[in-house]
Amino acid sequence: MTAAAARVAPSAPGGMLDRTWFDRHALEVAPDLLGKRLVHDSPDGRIAGIIVETEAYAGPEDRAAHSSRGRTVRNAVMFGEPGHLYVYFIYGMHHCLNVVCGPGSKPEAVLIRAVRLEEGEALARLRRGSVPEAQLASGPGNVAAAYGIDRSLNGADLAAGPVWLTDGPAPKDVLARPRVGVAYAGEWAARHWRFMLAHDPHVSRR
DNA sequence: CTTATGATTAGA
DNA sequence: CTAATCATAAGA
Numbered sequence: 001m002t003a004a005a006a007r008v009a010p011s012a013p014g015g016m017l018d019r020t021w022f023d024r025h026a027l028e029v030a031p032d033l034l035g036k037r038l039v040h041d042s043p044d045g046r047i048a049g050i051i052v053e054t055e056a057y058a059g060p061e062d063r064a065a066h067s068s069r070g071r072t073v074r075n076a077v078m079f080g081e082p083g084h085l086y087v088y089f090i091y092g093m094h095h096c097l098n099v100v101c102g103p104g105s106k107p108e109a110v111l112i113r114a115v116r117l118e119e120g121e122a123l124a125r126l127r128r129g130s131v132p133e134a135q136l137a138s139g140p141g142n143v144a145a146a147y148g149i150d151r152s153l154n155g156a157d158l159a160a161g162p163v164w165l166t167d168g169p170a171p172k173d174v175l176a177r178p179r180v181g182v183a184y185a186g187e188w189a190a191r192h193w194r195f196m197l198a199h200d201p202h203v204s205r206r
Numbered sequence: 207c208t209t210a211t212g213a214t215t216a217g218a
Numbered sequence: 219c220t221a222a223t224c225a226t227a228a229g230a
Binding site for chain 1: 222223224225
Binding site: 055057064065066088090091092093094096098109111113139140141142179180181182184 | 211212213214215
């Protein structure tokens with residue numbers, strides 16, 4: 001293998017998910033993200049794991065989505081090109097990691113709610129402290145914390161790194177449930193747009 | 207400028 | 219159940 005080929009490599013094991021993969025409705029991407037591998041090559045080292053829980057946020061019509069209140073400084077990335085990160089700060093202390101979807105510039109995104117870490121556990125522990133293994137990256141705020149992701153990565157291109165996704169093991173039993181923390185969204189709150197692997201100890205509580 | 211609140215979490 | 223804690227958005 002040549003040095004040039006090695007440099008191309010963010011795609012490692014399975015193929016790297018490309019922009020066209022994200023250029024679909026969030027409702028299609030969210031369940032498809034289960035089983036995929038999320039990687040972050042941070043300055044401190046690599047963190048990687050399998051996504052076990054997601055939530056879909058559709059375009060302006062979805063009253064639970066940030067984009068339903070129009071384009072603002074915070075949610076601008078949602079209105080841009082699919083395949084970028086949308087990272088926002090919430091409740092004065094947590095970051096949430098989202099993947100921007102499409103189609104096209106339709107402002108949709110998928111929230112990554114829980115990951116089963118496979119690589120970089122020691123690094124995650126430095127950031128998260130001595131929590132049970134199953135909770136290292138369980139819950140959206142904890143995923144961002146374990147991965148060391150904050151707003152400095154808002155808008156980052158998943159096709160350029162340092163964060164990207166690759167194919168992973170096909171999920172077996174997938175459950176669909178109502179989304180968390182969106183009771184204010186009326187009829188939209190009742191939709192089962194939260195997806196998770198059944199019986200996986202790494203999904204968030206609630 | 208002021209004010210309310212949130213795609214959360216940990217702990218009582 | 220509530221506190222923590224602040225960027226953001228909306229309103230005056």
